[in-house]
Amino acid sequence: MSDDDASPAPRGSRTRDTDREDLGSLPQTRSISRWDRVWRPFWVLPTVIIVVATLGGVFMPVLDRTLDDQLPYFFPGGPSGARDMLGNIAGAMISVTGLVFSITMVVIQLASSQYSPRVLGDFLSSRITQVTLGIFAASFTYALTVLRSVQGESGESAQFVPQVSVTLGFFLVLASVGMFLAFIHHITNSIQVSSIVSHLGEDTVDVVDRYFPEPDAPGSRLGLNTWDPGPGRTAQTLPALEHGSVVEVDHRRLVAWAEEHDVVVEVLPQVGDFVPEGIPAVKVWREVRAGQLDEDDLETLRPMVVVEKDRFFHQDPAFGIRKLVDIAERALSPGINDPTTAVQVVDELHRILRLLVLRAELPALVTRDGQVRLVHRPQRIGQLVDLALAEPLHYGQDSLQVPRRVVVVLEDLLTVALPEHRPLLERWLRTARDLVGDVAEGSGT
Numbered sequence: 001m002s003d004d005d006a007s008p009a010p011r012g013s014r015t016r017d018t019d020r021e022d023l024g025s026l027p028q029t030r031s032i033s034r035w036d037r038v039w040r041p042f043w044v045l046p047t048v049i050i051v052v053a054t055l056g057g058v059f060m061p062v063l064d065r066t067l068d069d070q071l072p073y074f075f076p077g078g079p080s081g082a083r084d085m086l087g088n089i090a091g092a093m094i095s096v097t098g099l100v101f102s103i104t105m106v107v108i109q110l111a112s113s114q115y116s117p118r119v120l121g122d123f124l125s126s127r128i129t130q131v132t133l134g135i136f137a138a139s140f141t142y143a144l145t146v147l148r149s150v151q152g153e154s155g156e157s158a159q160f161v162p163q164v165s166v167t168l169g170f171f172l173v174l175a176s177v178g179m180f181l182a183f184i185h186h187i188t189n190s191i192q193v194s195s196i197v198s199h200l201g202e203d204t205v206d207v208v209d210r211y212f213p214e215p216d217a218p219g220s221r222l223g224l225n226t227w228d229p230g231p232g233r234t235a236q237t238l239p240a241l242e243h244g245s246v247v248e249v250d251h252r253r254l255v256a257w258a259e260e261h262d263v264v265v266e267v268l269p270q271v272g273d274f275v276p277e278g279i280p281a282v283k284v285w286r287e288v289r290a291g292q293l294d295e296d297d298l299e300t301l302r303p304m305v306v307v308e309k310d311r312f313f314h315q316d317p318a319f320g321i322r323k324l325v326d327i328a329e330r331a332l333s334p335g336i337n338d339p340t341t342a343v344q345v346v347d348e349l350h351r352i353l354r355l356l357v358l359r360a361e362l363p364a365l366v367t368r369d370g371q372v373r374l375v376h377r378p379q380r381i382g383q384l385v386d387l388a389l390a391e392p393l394h395y396g397q398d399s400l401q402v403p404r405r406v407v408v409v410l411e412d413l414l415t416v417a418l419p420e421h422r423p424l425l426e427r428w429l430r431t432a433r434d435l436v437g438d439v440a441e442g443s444g445t
Contacts, residue, residue, distance in 0.1 A: 042124045049134030050141055053172070057145025057165070064149075064162035074163040075170070079152035082161045086150070089169050090143040093176060097136040100183060104129055107187055111196075114336075116326035119196060121310065126190070132183040139172040193341050197324065201348035203313050204320025205355055211317050212359035212381065215418060227365055227375050229264065229285045238282040238298050240275045240307060247271065248306040248315055249376060255366055257301065258373040261293060262286070266375040267305060272316045281305055318379055321388050324349055332395040332402070339399040342392060346402065349388045350409040356381050357417035357425065382424050389428050393435060403435040 038044065075082065104123075111119055123129070146169060152159030189195050229235070246269045258265045264285040269275050282301055284293060311319045324345050331341035362378035389406060396402030410429040417425055 040125070042130060045127065045130040046134035046137060049131070049138045053138030053142040054145055056168070057142040060165040060168060061146060061149035061160075061162040064164050065160070067164065075161070075166040076163075077161070079150050079159055079161055082150045082166050083147060085166060086143040086147040086169060089173055090140050090147070093136050093140040093143065093173070096176070096180065097133065097140065100132055100136060100180070103183075103187060104133075107191055111191065114330070115193070115196060116323060116330055118323050118326055119200070122196075122199065123190065126186065128179075128182055128186040132179040135172070135176050135179045139169070139176050142172060143169050193327070193344060197327065197344055197348045200320055200323050200327075201351055204317060204324070204352050207313050207315070207317045207320060208352060208355050208359070211315070211379070212356065212362055215358070215360045227264075227372055232288055233264070233285045234288050234292070235266075235283045235285050236292055236298060237280045238284070238301055239278050240281040241277065241302070242307055243276045244274070244307040244309045245311045246273050246275060246281075246305065247308045247310075247312045250304040250306075251366065251374060251376065253304045254301070255368055255373045257304070258284075259368050261297065262290070263293070264372050264375060265301070267377065270377045270379055272311055272318050272379070275307055281307075316379075318384055318387060321349065321352065321384055324352075325387065325391050328392045328402075329395050332392070332399065339396065339401045342396055342399070343401050343405050346392060346405050346409060349392075350412070353385060353388055353409070353413055354416065356384055357413050357421045360418070361420075381421060385421075385424055385428070389432075393428075393432060397435045403432050406432040407436055 075085070077085070108120055108123055111123060146162060146165045149162055149165070150160065152161070190199075249267055249271055254265050254267070261284075266283040266285060268280055268283065275281060282305055284298065284301070286293065313319055328342040328345040330336060331338040331345070359381065361381060364376060364378060365372050366374035366376075392402055393406060407429065410425055410432060413425050414422060414429065
């Protein structure tokens with residue numbers, strides 16, 4: 001974290017180096033902003049495009065009325081031709097919109113059954129798919145809206161053909177054709193297992209890189225420290241109001257809040273953990289002699305620990321590994337029996353684990369001005385290594401490819417891993433080698 005990101009020291013005697021060390025123990029993860037939440041649903045971007053196109057269909061004819069009757073290079077036909085053209089655009093675009101939607105549903109169903117239901121969010125979040133649906137539906141609504149302004153021949157009012165508006169409808173059709181080609185290209189690429197696995201690996205590496213500190217980073221060697229509140233403190237508990245997964249912990253706001261109220265905030269669940277309604281989510285420890293905080297003060301903590309129905313990558317390295325492992329398990333199931341896909345997943349996990357074993361553990365304690373202010377439960381590197389290896393080895397133990405590939409991966413990891421990670425890797429290497437021996441004996445090789 002740069003000096004610009006560090007909060008100013010609360011006291012004048014406090015040095016910049018100490019302040020950096022305190023905040024250096026926080027994960028460098030992105031928070032989910034309100035802007036992100038607004039644009040996340042699948043329907044938002046298509047709806048915005050449709051609304052803009054509809055407004056264009058209302059105001060473009062008004063602009064047309066201020067122009068000359070005949071403009072060069074624009075639509076030259078009369079009212080009948082304009083109506084035919086706009087009607088054809090509307091009919092064709094609504095038909096193709098249904099086709100695009102059907103293709104999207106087929107791809108989603110295929111991805112869910114072939115790979116994992118947890119990859120559906122990646123397909124639905126594709127901007128290419130959203131823009132394609134938006135442009136097609138927008139062309140339909142624009143053509144219908146402009147059609148209302150065409151006058152003449154069949155009516156009693158004066159003849160009026162919005163030349164610019166009709167021409168713009170033609171260009172919307174050209175844009176729709178271009179987006180349709182881009183959509184087909186995107187769908188055919190995104191459904192390939194190599195693309196899915198690589199995309200998940202890229203996102204996971206990005207989160208791991210921001211989540212776990214470098215070995216020489218300030219505070220990085222405090223990773224396994226624990227904290228005891230002692231007998232002089234009492235706790236107030238804040239229960240979860242809704243069920244779901246913890247997707248975000250706003251560490252910096254929690255530290256600032258704890259410092260302001262002179263308390264220690266303890267976040268009980270990890271990011272990625274499921275919490276039911278009513279379970280304790282946050283504890284606030286305060287000196288007994290200081291009394292308890294008001295309920296209104298405690299309620300201000302809720303937005304700092306976000307619970308949602310679905311997990312997200314922002315602060316959750318385990319989520320990406322979970323998705324990859326799910327794909328490997330599905331590939332190793334008897335119904336699919338595709339160990340080569342599982343090996344592709346292991347190779348991508350190799351990339352993630354190679355970065356993990358070069359990083360230090362994230363500290364569970366955050367201090368300001370020499371006082372513990374935040375106690376949280378970060379994801380541990382050992383936990384992620386176990387998640388990445390346990391299930392592929394379990395479900396692939398009878399495969400010739402998977403255990404052997406895991407052995408190669410672990411042998412490479414041991415050449416670069418920090419000393420504190422080596423015992424875990426050596427244990428998994430022994431397990432993988434035993435499985436390779438068992439498979440070799442069973443196959444007679």
